[in-house]
Amino acid sequence: MSVFEELKQHIERGKVSFSLISILFVLFVIAFFTGFSYLCYTFMYLISYLVLSASWYLLYSYSGQLSLGHALPFGVGAFSLMIFLSRLNFHPIIALILAPLVAAAVGGTVGLTTIRLRPAYQGIALLIASQVAFWISLLQVGEEGISLGVQILAGGHIYGIILLISLICMLSIFFVENSKIGLKLKAIKEDGLASQSLGINVTYYKILIFFASSFFAGLGGTSFALYTSHADYTIFSIPNSFLPIAMVVVGGSGELTGCILGSVIISILMRYLPIKIGLPWTYIIYGFLVVLVLKIYPAGLLGAIKRALTKKPEGG
Amino acid sequence: MEVESVTKKFIGVTALSKVSMKIKERGIFGLIGPNGSGKTTLLNVINGFLRPEEGQVKLKGKNLVGLKPHVIARMGVGRTFQFPRMFSKLSVESNILVSNPALEGTQKLREILETFDLSKVKDKLASDLGYGQRKMLELARVLATDAQILLLDEPLGGLDSKGIEKMLNCIREINEQYNKIIVVVEHNLDQLFSIADYVYVLHGGKKVEEGTPKEIRSSKILHDVYFRGF
Numbered sequence: 001m002s003v004f005e006e007l008k009q010h011i012e013r014g015k016v017s018f019s020l021i022s023i024l025f026v027l028f029v030i031a032f033f034t035g036f037s038y039l040c041y042t043f044m045y046l047i048s049y050l051v052l053s054a055s056w057y058l059l060y061s062y063s064g065q066l067s068l069g070h071a072l073p074f075g076v077g078a079f080s081l082m083i084f085l086s087r088l089n090f091h092p093i094i095a096l097i098l099a100p101l102v103a104a105a106v107g108g109t110v111g112l113t114t115i116r117l118r119p120a121y122q123g124i125a126l127l128i129a130s131q132v133a134f135w136i137s138l139l140q141v142g143e144e145g146i147s148l149g150v151q152i153l154a155g156g157h158i159y160g161i162i163l164l165i166s167l168i169c170m171l172s173i174f175f176v177e178n179s180k181i182g183l184k185l186k187a188i189k190e191d192g193l194a195s196q197s198l199g200i201n202v203t204y205y206k207i208l209i210f211f212a213s214s215f216f217a218g219l220g221g222t223s224f225a226l227y228t229s230h231a232d233y234t235i236f237s238i239p240n241s242f243l244p245i246a247m248v249v250v251g252g253s254g255e256l257t258g259c260i261l262g263s264v265i266i267s268i269l270m271r272y273l274p275i276k277i278g279l280p281w282t283y284i285i286y287g288f289l290v291v292l293v294l295k296i297y298p299a300g301l302l303g304a305i306k307r308a309l310t311k312k313p314e315g316g
Numbered sequence: 317m318e319v320e321s322v323t324k325k326f327i328g329v330t331a332l333s334k335v336s337m338k339i340k341e342r343g344i345f346g347l348i349g350p351n352g353s354g355k356t357t358l359l360n361v362i363n364g365f366l367r368p369e370e371g372q373v374k375l376k377g378k379n380l381v382g383l384k385p386h387v388i389a390r391m392g393v394g395r396t397f398q399f400p401r402m403f404s405k406l407s408v409e410s411n412i413l414v415s416n417p418a419l420e421g422t423q424k425l426r427e428i429l430e431t432f433d434l435s436k437v438k439d440k441l442a443s444d445l446g447y448g449q450r451k452m453l454e455l456a457r458v459l460a461t462d463a464q465i466l467l468l469d470e471p472l473g474g475l476d477s478k479g480i481e482k483m484l485n486c487i488r489e490i491n492e493q494y495n496k497i498i499v500v501v502e503h504n505l506d507q508l509f510s511i512a513d514y515v516y517v518l519h520g521g522k523k524v525e526e527g528t529p530k531e532i533r534s535s536k537i538l539h540d541v542y543f544r545g546f
Contacts, residue, residue, distance in 0.1 A: 198394070198457065
């Protein structure tokens with residue numbers, strides 16, 4: 001089967017996700033050509049968290065593993081980039097490649113120690129690990145964190161790189177979703193014991209997906225640090241661990257489309273509401289939104305949309 | 317495959333005590349005994365879900381004890397469960413492809429679906445299937461793995477007479493057409509005797525009898541095990 005035929009098959013299998021990725025990409029490109037404005041900054045914020053939530057989605061929806069501390073690889077990605085650029089004076093491209101790899105190594109290794117735990121305990125263990133990173137970063141680099149004194153890349157270049165990062169991440173997850181590995185991961189999530197009896201090495205796939213998820217979370221962190229030119233201890237804070245979960249829950253955890261939808265909604269909310277009504281009220285509204293969606297639409301907004309579209313007219 | 321003097325204990329309770337059996341290169345082998353006699357425990361030991369305290373399980377001369385279940389499965393020992401364990405959010409076809417992704421779009425996949433009467437429901441979610449179809453799907457799934465030995469845990473359990481007949485035909489077909497060695501744990505003795513070539517009787521974690529279905533049917537021990545509690 002040629003690459004194009006395979007691509008066509010993937011697109012046919014997940015038309016909606018692919019369309020949504022394409023639409024987002026076009027929107028981001030349009031924003032770039034309208035000038036490097038506030039809109040671009042909003043999109044960069046959105047992309048960073050979209051990549052983070054997609055990495056969490058990959059871990060949870062494809063292996064049933066629960067991370068309540070995904071701020072750990074996100075923050076490690078951000079800090080690594082800052083350290084590579086400001087203290088070790090690495091070339092930006094080298095730093096951009098190495099930072100998510102460090103995040104994958106740290107996040108994956110921590111995840112490795114929790115692989116045999118039940119999801120709830122695994123989640124708590126990872127939350128604690130992210131809080132350890134919070135305190136270590138505070139003690140090591142202080143409240144001010146690490147900033148880039150001078151901007152190493154032009155705004156347009158940063159935007160382009162972040163756009164590319166998001167595209168790589170979303171397409172990779174899209175391909176995993178529609179691949180043979182994706183099928184095995186779905187089976188593992190549903191029934192690990194039955195999967196083992198069919199010859200699937202459950203531990204291997206769980207570890208693999210943890211490293212991959214940490215890598216993508218690290219990419220998100222790298223994007224975030226690249227656009228803020230800064231990383232401090234707050235990046236490991238609990239809201240950063242819970243935001244991707246809220247995004248996936250609100251959008252719908254069953255598909256990448258749901259994850260994208262949730263990320264767009266929550267990111268816009270978190271970007272604009274603090275300006276209008278302040279941060280405390282933003283968190284209250286965000287909390288209510290998550291609880292409300294969970295209560296009314298357990299399958300997320302995407303699930304609700306799907307249900308509405310497939311609902312047969314009465315009497316028909 | 318040979319099970320040699322296997323002993324398995326659960327917190328002091330002996331579930332299997334020095335059980336030995338020999339599975340020849342062809343045929344359908346029955347494993348019977350009342351509830352709690354250790355039948356499912358023995359299957360779990362063979363496929364690596366449980367590690368015995370003593371004894372060996374040998375496949376082509378290699379000891380399987382201590383190997384991971386997925387390794388044993390790849391060595392050619394597949395199994396089904398007492399209550400079908402489906403990947404309920406996947407389609408019927410995807411359930412089979414999990415076992416062997418290389419089958420996608422092949423004639424063999426179509427044959428397997430046909431054998432188990434699943435062609436018409438191949439795009440349905442496994443969760444939408446009836447109980448009998450789930451049992452069939454589980455069997456189809458393990459057949460797709462290319463395992464040479466299939467351990468079937470109560471394949472007839474919960475099926476109506478029509479379902480039982482269909483399942484028995486499928487087991488015979490797997491044995492004859494696909495040349496698989498089958499080990500069946502079953503409570504339905506008459507039905508099991510109609511397909512089995514050789515039967516082992518377990519009671520209280522011990523093997524108390526073995527022989528052809530005819531020999532077992534006429535054995536006094538069978539009566540004692542099921543009606544007198546031994």
